[in-house]
Amino acid sequence: MTLLDLTPRVVDSDRLTTLPVAIIGAGPIGLAAAAHLYERGIDSVILEAGDQAAASIRAWGHTRLFSPWKHLVDPASRRLLETQGWTLPDPERAPTGTELVEKYIAPLAALEPISSRLRTGVEVLGVTREGMDRTRTRGRFATPFSLRVRAATGEIEDVPARAVIDASGTYRSPNSLSSGGLDLLGMSDISDRVTVALPDVLGRDRALFAGRHTTVVGAGHSAANTLLGLVELARQEPGTAVTWLIRNAQAVRVSSSADDELADRARLGSRVDQAVAEGRIAVVDGFEIIRGRRAGDAVDLVGHRRGTVVTHTTDVVVNATGFRPDLDMLREIRLELDDIVEAPKRLAPLIDPNVHSCGTVEPHGFRELAHPEKGFFVVGMKSYGRAPTFLLATGYEQVRSVTAWLAGDMASAANVELVLPATGVCSTGASDGGGCCS
Template sequence: MNALDQLPVAVIGAGPVGLAAAAHLHERGLPCTVLEAGDDAAAAVRQWGHVRLFSPWRYNVDPAARRLLDEAGWTAPDPDALPTGAELVADYLRPLAELPQLAPHIRYGARVRAITRLGLDRLRTAGRDHTPFLIRLADGEDLLARAVIDASGTWGTPNVLGAAGLPAHGESEVGAYLEHALPDVLGTDRDRFAGRHTLVVGAGHSAANTLLSLAELAAETRGTEVTWAIRTASPTRTYGGGDADALPARGALGSRLRAHVDAGRIRLLTGFSVHALAPADGRVTVVVRHAGGEQESVTVDRVVAATGFRPDHSIAAELRLDLDPVLDATRALAPLIDPNEHSCGTVPPHGVDELTHPEVGYHAVGMKSYGRAPTFLMATGYEQVRSVVAALAGDWRAARDVQLDLPETGVCNSNPDDSVDGTDCCGPAPAAEPVARGLATGVSGGLLAAPLTLVTLDAAPAGGCCGS
């Protein structure tokens, strides 16, 4: 064994996918250090603990993690039950993180600022593949690792409201009126919404989740108004496949939302691309500028930005990444998940080959691996880390024997931005060509439903199936 092999594998993030990576590393006998920025496991998931996943427990537990928990006498939840984010943490993730096999290797309050190679910047090639990774923490501490599995997710980097990918004019000045995705409308955040007019911007499941909660609040509290704004001409994709969805809770989400819109309880604005925001006597005015130059506006009390998430690759700026110019995923994975091409809930089986970067030993997994694509499922992340860890252990047969069976949405099309009813593209997807390169993705991803709602984190929390 050389000196590099004696170093631990660094796992960034102690969410569902990061902890699954630690469980697989333990099974393979590979030392690891898990670096978690929060003060406890699954810090991001705890922020949307009020939301119910629309994926049942059977999709939310990693196989290697389950084997460790079973050895410790864990009582598994009903595989067909739908957990909330809080239950996911309390009944699975926290017990997993507290196992004696993993707990000593998890460092909390350890925020990663940068990753590089010891003594080498991105320009240097000689000896690179055999040089340890150097990981710098926010407190200035430097750590060495033989490989890096980045499961840090995307929850902390939501997309802006501006339609062109840039903040809308005035967006930074109206922060007091803006809400992150998935506010606890019926719980701790109720007072901010009751009796007020809220605009929800976004077409993913996180938007639908919030809209349903607001509709329930409006039925209970006079003066509560709900407006929903989407960029496209039709909400067909958000409504989903209904009874054709392989996950009944996910299908019911769209059906319930459609009923509220049809009944006028939720006002729908289509073709709504946010151009500017401005304070207006204790409220906020949201301005839309159309292609022809004409403008329209709506004035509300609160704006929920349910516009999805994007990865932050800045910590890996000194590493050699090969990112798709559209999605910020690896070039091999991007065509399999590109929402411009399909909106299916399934994705071809993929593992270490599709997720490899030119930087040998660096793998982004979980939600981060999907870049800006919105349809990540937590089960996808579990299979990713199984494949990556097998490759790190030198078991390439297992690494390339990827198995992924995901529930279909029941509504797919080749151009998700259009209003179509076709269901043609959800057939078996072609297998991807293996490539000789690295990995990626981590509610840190889950199938979000909701107490009476649902969510796909427009690429957001970690959980079962999260996407938009």
């Protein structure tokens, strides 16, 4: 069997037909996969590491998305919700992450066809075939998958499945602050002064930033959102200072194009430009971080800048350098990934951030997402590897195609169509990190 053998369905056996499809992650893409499988009469089990659906989105719920509601709701999920009287919010308005959860994801997760299949507080530690590591071939595709999971209680068990859809996202695996990609030297000494992307600087996390000097590292939309929050905090709290540290030779930023169909995305870039011009944000460009260290109550970031070793001192660091897929859990699965962005091999050229923006990614489905491990798919943000050009609408079309393939409906699986908001970019300076939000 070759990689290009994309014959529909996983191999049938008496036991396989009795097992569910395992979905890793209960974000909008994972729940969409469950809704599509339900429509096709295929059972599933949804494994979510957080204590509620959409745990990652809840963490940055204060942030407003770029896309309006009309681009944020999966068609199968919408059909399922509408059977219970749900109506789509204002189609032209872009919600916050919290609004997306409260008005769409939480109601979807509460529906019986979804809630009865959802297991929360369950972390997937690894995926394999029952009794087979990745080196064994004979009878492989007639053998169930086995997902090793750890519950919140600490109990570990193996969950069997006929197929696996990994929609676990990338939020829990941020890129390193180190320009070389490895763990930052000295990180353990400064970890209490480093936050993940998109902290709630005006709300939940305010005390950490008020009256302090914060340095935001990264050049994508996540960085831009945080910078603007800090600018507002500086207006309210004396002594608050904001620095934007990027690795590029110049401050190439997010789109502020008037042609961008996502108006909120374009405005974000314009507002950052204005804050820099007014001196509210200090820019340090061309800075390649190699080490972090404590300096009393402050933090030193040591790096190379234009051939010279320099030190940047700050109180707090926000790591907005983007995200990468967690591949450790897939060590025993046969994957074919692009060498650069760590996306599926045939998908990578379609999402290369050096060529494509969010709106120019071509429609794609099961063919581009397939791996040598038949019946295993990575979808959603994780399928994009390190590329920051993902939109939710893209992920919904991915799972529609994949679930059609699992159902043996090749005509539907192959007929991928998608209309995305055009122009603009999701992130510039791709090495600095990903964009937020869809």
